[in-house]
Amino acid sequence: MRRIASVIVDVPTLQTNRPFDxxxxxxxxxxxxxxxxxxxxxxxxxxxxxxxxxxxxxxxKNLKEIIEPMDVTPVLNKELLxxxxxxxxxxxxxxxxxxxxxxxxxxxxxxxxxxxxxxxxKSNELPDGLxxxxxxxxxxxxxDAEKFAPTSYLYRKAREGLFEVIYEVKSQGNKKKVLYYVxxxxxxxxFQTKKDQLPKPLSPKQExxxxxxxxxxxxxxxxxxxxxxxxxxxxxxxxxxxxxxxKEEYEQYRDPYVNREFERTQPxxxxxxxxxxxxxxxxxxxxxxDGVFLLNGVTGSGKTEVYLQSIQEVLNKGKEAIVLxxxxxxxxxxxxxxxxxxxxxxAVLHSGLSLGEKYDEWRKIQRKEVKVVVGARSAIFAPFENxxxxxxxxxxxxxxxxxxxxxxxxxxxxxxxxxxxxCPVVLGSATPSLESFARxxxxxxxxxxxxxxxxxxxxxxxxxxxxREELKSGNRSMFSEQLFEKMQDRxxxxxxxxxxxxxxxxxxxxxxxxxxxxxxxxxxxxSLTYHKVTDQLKCHYCGFETITPKVCPECNSNHIRYFxxxxxxxxxxxxxxxxxxxxxRMDVDTTSRKGSHEKLLAAxxxxxxxxxxxxxxxxxxxxxxxxxxxxxxxxxSSLHIPDFRSSEKTFQLLTQVSGRAGRHKLPGEVVIQxxxxxxxxxxxxxxxxxxxxxxxxxxxxxRGQYPPFYYLTLIHINHxxxxxxxxxxxxxxxxxxxxxxxTTHILGPAASPIVKIKNKYRYQVLIKxxxxxxxxxxxxxxxxxxxxxxxxxGLTISVDMDPYSLM
DNA sequence: AGCACGCCGACT
DNA sequence: GTCGGCGTGCTC
Numbered sequence: 134m135r136r137i138a139s140v141i142v143d144v145p146t147l148q149t150n151r152p153f154d155x156x157x158x159x160x161x162x163x164x165x166x167x168x169x170x171x172x173x174x175x176x177x178x179x180x181x182x183x184x185x186x187x188x189x190x191x192x193x194k195n196l197k198e199i200i201e202p203m204d205v206t207p208v209l210n211k212e213l214l215x216x217x218x219x220x221x222x223x224x225x226x227x228x229x230x231x232x233x234x235x236x237x238x239x240x241x242x243x244x245x246x247x248x249x250x251x252x253x254x255k256s257n258e259l260p261d262g263l264x265x266x267x268x269x270x271x272x273x274x275x276x277d278a279e280k281f282a283p284t285s286y287l288y289r290k291a292r293e294g295l296f297e298v299i300y301e302v303k304s305q306g307n308k309k310k311v312l313y314y315v316x317x318x319x320x321x322x323x324f325q326t327k328k329d330q331l332p333k334p335l336s337p338k339q340e341x342x343x344x345x346x347x348x349x350x351x352x353x354x355x356x357x358x359x360x361x362x363x364x365x366x367x368x369x370x371x372x373x374x375x376x377x378x379x380k381e382e383y384e385q386y387r388d389p390y391v392n393r394e395f396e397r398t399q400p401x402x403x404x405x406x407x408x409x410x411x412x413x414x415x416x417x418x419x420x421x422x423d424g425v426f427l428l429n430g431v432t433g434s435g436k437t438e439v440y441l442q443s444i445q446e447v448l449n450k451g452k453e454a455i456v457l458x459x460x461x462x463x464x465x466x467x468x469x470x471x472x473x474x475x476x477x478x479x480a481v482l483h484s485g486l487s488l489g490e491k492y493d494e495w496r497k498i499q500r501k502e503v504k505v506v507v508g509a510r511s512a513i514f515a516p517f518e519n520x521x522x523x524x525x526x527x528x529x530x531x532x533x534x535x536x537x538x539x540x541x542x543x544x545x546x547x548x549x550x551x552x553x554x555x556c557p558v559v560l561g562s563a564t565p566s567l568e569s570f571a572r573x574x575x576x577x578x579x580x581x582x583x584x585x586x587x588x589x590x591x592x593x594x595x596x597x598x599x600x601r602e603e604l605k606s607g608n609r610s611m612f613s614e615q616l617f618e619k620m621q622d623r624x625x626x627x628x629x630x631x632x633x634x635x636x637x638x639x640x641x642x643x644x645x646x647x648x649x650x651x652x653x654x655x656x657x658x659x660s661l662t663y664h665k666v667t668d669q670l671k672c673h674y675c676g677f678e679t680i681t682p683k684v685c686p687e688c689n690s691n692h693i694r695y696f697x698x699x700x701x702x703x704x705x706x707x708x709x710x711x712x713x714x715x716x717x718r719m720d721v722d723t724t725s726r727k728g729s730h731e732k733l734l735a736a737x738x739x740x741x742x743x744x745x746x747x748x749x750x751x752x753x754x755x756x757x758x759x760x761x762x763x764x765x766x767x768x769x770s771s772l773h774i775p776d777f778r779s780s781e782k783t784f785q786l787l788t789q790v791s792g793r794a795g796r797h798k799l800p801g802e803v804v805i806q807x808x809x810x811x812x813x814x815x816x817x818x819x820x821x822x823x824x825x826x827x828x829x830x831x832x833x834x835x836r837g838q839y840p841p842f843y844y845l846t847l848i849h850i851n852h853x854x855x856x857x858x859x860x861x862x863x864x865x866x867x868x869x870x871x872x873x874x875x876t877t878h879i880l881g882p883a884a885s886p887i888v889k890i891k892n893k894y895r896y897q898v899l900i901k902x903x904x905x906x907x908x909x910x911x912x913x914x915x916x917x918x919x920x921x922x923x924x925x926x927g928l929t930i931s932v933d934m935d936p937y938s939l940m
Numbered sequence: 941a942g943c944a945c946g947c948c949g950a951c952t
Numbered sequence: 953g954t955c956g957g958c959g960t961g962c963t964c
Contacts, residue, residue, distance in 0.1 A: 137964095142963085143941095144942090144963085148961085148962075148963085149941085149962095152964085153963075154964045155964060174963095175942095175964080176942065176943065176962075176963045177942080178941095178942070178963095191964075193964050194964095196964055197964060921960095924941095
């Protein structure tokens with residue numbers, strides 16, 4: 134008999150990070166399973182928890198009873214529970230945090246529970262009261278249903294498929310709300326009457342806006358109004374005061390592109406390269422072998438077709454597939470390729486979906502209505518029970534590492550799952566991370582190489598232009614002579630151009646040209662970001678906002694200027710030197726609105742522009758046949774970021790963006806402008822020589838004792854008081870030195886590159902180790918030791934095993 | 941996280 | 953004598 138349940142409660146603290154036992158009430162015994170969420174009494178309140186185990190006996194005497202289950206079927210199966218433990222172990226997070234991250238966020242939020250009648254034909258079997266409820270509505274509030282039928286009946290019937298239990302998110306705190314101005318009347322006629330009855334006539338500006346609403350009698354945002362009438366905010370509010378309009382907040386919904394028709398595609402004949410690459414994968418699928426394949430294929434070599442045909446094989450075996458793609462390339466173009474091949478068997482999970490939509494996709498997986506999931510990082514937790522393959526596209530992308538708790542890497546989770554399911558993992562990239570390629574070299578991963586493009590197209594030729602020489606020869610424009618000539622040529626030939634301004638790590642900022650002051654956040658040690666729309670300066674770390682100063686706060690000079698991401702400036706310049714060119718600009722300013730990213734790309738794809746100008750966001754995934762020239766305006770800026778991966782990132786970026794040129798019939802050319810042409814990242818990118826880059830960079834990493842030669846762990850110590858932070862950091866470092874192996878290097882304490890965020894000083898200790906069995910224990914000890922200070926003094930200590938950014 | 945318990949100073 | 957400050961410890 135299952136009498137007692139062990140529950141991980143939703144209280145994320147050190148002391149509660151263990152199971153608590155509860156008695157299962159007799160009438161719930163047959164409805165409760167491991168992996169379900171339950172409501173339990175904890176102290177004097179009711180909280181959520183996950184059942185992780187059943188037992189006969191408990192050491193605790195006065196057990197309380199479970200109050201009610203929250204699910205009809207478990208939300209975490211055995212495997213996911215195991216993965217949760219794996220995560221909490223590997224990343225040192227609380228179990229509850231690990232479980233939560235695996236579920237769609239809708240299950241975490243506050244919710245209302247409803248019942249819908251799935252099998253309409255059986256409505257006669259329902260108890261009278263329920264029958265009546267379902268007669269008037271197709272969804273019934275759970276609490277109402279309980280008035281007419283025993284809870285256990287509802288659960289049983291839900292499990293049998295008569296009902297479905299639906300969660301609807303109640304608190305939409307994390308959904309985006311937008312303020313609308315809404316006419317206060319039912320129709321236009323009343324609207325006009327109401328205006329005529331006003332004691333005083335409207336001001337001209339108010340009248341103008343009023344007429345705008347008469348013409349389009351529906352809710353509008355300030356933004357919408359201001360597209361036609363500038364400075365509308367104040368008069369809009371005046372109209373609110375005068376009773377003609379009211380303010381209402383609506384939820385922002387996204388245009389769903391879901392119900393679109395997809396033209397079915399058939400498997401394409403594979404090239405020799407593809408054939409060679411796919412056969413060991415197919416073999417692993419066939420033989421239920423786990424293992425990691427690193428598919429190193431140059432841009433345009435047809436990795437996606439290899440994925441598609443591997444998945445087909447998996448589906449033929451009746452199994453399921455997970456495909457991870459970086460969020461940024463999760464565009465309709467990408468999704469279409471999977472939908473077109475596998476149709477309704479595909480679920481898509483990405484950040485653009487609302488909570489409800491994400492939940493719906495997740496339910497499709499859970500109910501086994503789909504067999505393939507395409508999604509960003511968290512899709513790795515898709516609750517499939519019969520996985521046949523896991524694919525991680527653009528394996529080197531850092532978005533696979535979650536930067537807040539739990540700080541997991543999707544690749545590690547994928548490998549853990551592949552061992553459980555005995556299925557292969559395929560890591561695909563034209564420029565694999567050094568870590569992965571090194572493992573492939575050592576034979577830990579199987580290396581599969583595709584070094585030729587499909588359609589017998591060659592990789593584009595790359596020309597490096599030394600901008601110092603350009604300057605010397607008197608060319609002060611941002612386009613070198615070579616690039617400019619080629620641009621003219623392409624425009625004449627009606628071919629398309631991609632121009633990338635490499636500004637990784639930069640955003641718009643305000644600087645005084647006289648004294649060089651950059652306006653910084655008063656709470657954080659970081660430059661404020663300029664927002665053109667509102668003419669404000671914002672801090673990306675703490676949300677501080679201020680009006681852009683007109684004179685320098687330091688020297689009172691009025692030569693205070695706004696330095697953009699640079700794309701606007703390039704656009705202006707293009708307008709001067711190539712006035713006939715049609716330009717689409719893609720940067721944070723033009724793509725901040727949801728869906729605008731896709732729209733701009735679609736317009737470019739339809740040939741509505743000659744030049745696509747953008748920041749590194751354009752480097753990935755575009756595949757348009759007419760692009761024959763790629764220009765990189767400044768290759769250097771990502772080289773000088775203080776990060777041991779900056780060379781790798783630069784090489785990847787240059788290679789990726791070069792890969793946009795000449796993917797189909799027309800040959801491609803690339804021009805890279807740089808002030809450091811001799812840098813190896815630039816030189817190896819010129820020759821598309823990943824291998825050489827790899828060897829050189831490995832040497833650098835070895836010298837610097839960085840991954841993949843050493844593992845890293847980064848500890849952040851934050852507090853308002855500098856001295857206190859430093860003393861804690863100092864204690865941590867010396868404790869570690871006493872506990873860890875002598876071959877382990879402990880660096881610091883040192884101030885973090887961003888020394889202050891939200892008025893808290895940040896210090897860090899970096900651990901480099903090859904293997905150190907004592908590390909997890911030592912880290913846990915540190916966390917325990919400073920636990921008291923953490924709650925008492927607002928000290929925070931965070932540990933990132935395998936950090937991606939050292940900021 | 942929340943809340944009770946408990947031990948010290950200031951008050952009707 | 954009592955009220956309330958918050959430091960400490962527990963929650964099945």
